[in-house]
Amino acid sequence: MKINFGIILCFLLVANGYSQMKSKKIAKKKPRNIIFILTDDHRYDYMGFTGKVPWLETPNMDKLAAEGAYLPNTFVTTSLCSPSRASILTGQYSHTHTIVDNQAPDPGNLTYFPEYLEKAGYQTSFFGKWHMGDHGDDPQPGFTHWESFPGQGVYYNPTLNINGSRVSYEDSTYITDLLTEHAVDWLDRRDKKKPFFMYLSHKAVHAGFKPARRHKGKYKGKRIDLPITYDQTKTGAYRNLKWPQWVADQRVSWHGVDYMYHENRDIHEMVVDYCETLLGVDESIGTVMDYLKRKGLDESTLVIYMGDNGxxxxxxxxxDKRHFYEESVKVPLLVRCPELFKGGKTPEQMVQNIDIAPTILAEAGIKKPENMPGVSFVPILTGDTRAAVRKEVFYEYYWEYDFPMTPTVFGMRTDTYKYIKYHGIWDRNELYDLTNDPDEMYNLISDPDKQHIARSMSSSIYDWLRQTNGMQIPLKRTVKYRFGDYLHKEEY
Structure with a gap:
């Protein structure tokens, strides 16, 4: 019998191609294990490897960046705890989910992205600070395991709501260590047959800063280089720089350097407390990564570290935060997954916190809901040039009853310019050339040659708000909680 080797060869090629397609299809469907670590008030450049603070040591963050990626142009849509956390969990802007400040309650119609993971068969867990408007600690949808505390929580001797039962800890138990210990214990006890998603949400490094006892005094006497704009409001130079009056007025307020948190403390001492408190978070990252390595999960698990605001x-x-200057709106974003992309990357593309949910859902093989305007940032890490690149980020902050010093803010930032528009205050707006003025010192809002840029960016802000149903400011009843009694609230 005559054998037609050409036909056999074609058959083998087709069969091999089909096999590869099938394996790729299966690999694509395979859900990825994911860990999301969120910290509080951690600004984007306060990590050892950035060199911003020469004496600050964060070996585990440094390693995460070296083996993965550091995205230096990561922004939040609102620089405030509750709105930012809600944007991370819903993938929506503040005016959409309506948790516009730290008092605004959950409207009751929101879907958190872990709910999609849980429905897809993931084993999910939450550890730490929830603090999304209502200050409660009750278990939330989308998490098969839950451990949290009310409001901001405390650094020492916390009480945790563990799956509906409250457990108090004493003997100088430090919250960062406790959450890390429980998180790793859950990883070890989880159902190994299911993919997992773990959300580790630290209280640190929120004010007032309290480091672990082992770290207290490590940086005593250290000082930072004060920023170039530190003294401008004090000397009156802000008038020549054309800054808004409200910025100068804030200097002696709760959020000003001359009366920080209504205390007469030295800024360098407060920064030392901040950095010493951050050391516990860095060790937490190391503990989680060491566990993954011991269990052979470190190559395939997607680990994301992020701050809720700058x-x-x-x-x-x-x-502090709230304003739209770079230090307030930028956050650290470290990502590691050797199976997915090669490490050592520092991509410059802009990313926002509304991109977290789409990214995690994409890696879980789940289609992004239509009400999420963000996109996965994985193509940035893998070098996929076909993916759309974010050309601008938008920002919003709504005036708060408890902190009336900062007005309502709307803003837009591109790679080259930032426009800041204020609402409900008789003051000047701001326009900065980020290429030539990265410190945002020279307000160009009155520059005749920049008027077309200001008009265009102002128009884009209104287009963004209109397209995302944000043309009406969501007003919320003001609720104040008595200190130390999160169950008692008073309306104003």
């Missing part, structure tokens, strides 16, 4: 240390005479 933090100013003297820039424009301000501390």
């Amino acid at each position: 933090f100013s240390w003297g820039e424009h005479g301000l501390i």
Whole structure:
């Protein structure tokens, strides 16, 4: 019998191609294990490897960046705890999910992205600070295991709501260590037959900063280089720089460098407390990564580390967050998954917190809901040039009853310019050339040559708000909680 080797060869090629397609299809469907670590008030450049603070040591963050990626242009849509956390969990802007401040309650119609993971067969867990409007600690949808505390929580001797039962810890139990210990214990006890998603949400490094006892005093006497804009509001130079009056007025407020949190503390001492508190978070990352390596999960697990908002240390005479200056709106974003992309990357593309949910859902093989405007940032890490690149980020912050010093803010940032528009205040807006003025010192809002840029960006902000149903400011009843009694609230 005459054998037609050409036909056999074609058959083998087709069969091999089909086999590869099938294996790729199966690999694509395979859900990935994912860990999301969120920290509080951690600004984007306060990590050892950035060199911003020469004496700050964060070996585990450094390693995460070296083996994975550091995305230096990562922004939040609102620089405030509850709105940012809600944007991460829903993939939506603040005016859409309506948790516009730290008091605004969950409207009751939101879907958190872990709910999609749980429905897809993931074993999910949450550890730490929830703090999304209502200050409660009750278990939330989408998590098969739950451990949290009310409101901001405490650094020492916390009480955790563990799956509906409250457990109190004493003997100087440190919250960062406790959450890490419980998180790793859950990883070890989980159902090994199911993919997992773990959300580790630290209280640290929120003010007032309290480091672990082992870290207290490590940086005593250390000082930072004060930013170039530190003294501008004090000297009156802000008038020549055309800054808004409200910025100068804040200098002696709760969020100003001359009366920080209504205390007469030295800024360098407060920064030391901040950095010493951050050391516990860095060790937490190391503990989680060591566990993954011991169990052979470190190559395939997607690990994401992020801050919920940035933090100013003297820039424009301000501390804390809320404003749209770089230090307040930028957050650290470290990503590692050797199976997915090669490490050592520092991509410059802009990313926002509304991209977290789409990214995690994509890696879980789940289609992104239509009400999520964000996109997966994995193509940035894998070098997929076909994916759309974010050309701008939008920002919003709504005036708060408890912190009336900062007005309502709307903003837009591109790679080259930032436009800041204020609402409900008689003051000037701001326009900065980020290429030539990265410190945002020279407000160009009155520059005749920049008027077309200001008009265009202002128009784009209104287009964004209109297209995302944000043209009406979501007003919320003001609720104040008595200190130390999260169950008792008063309306104002």
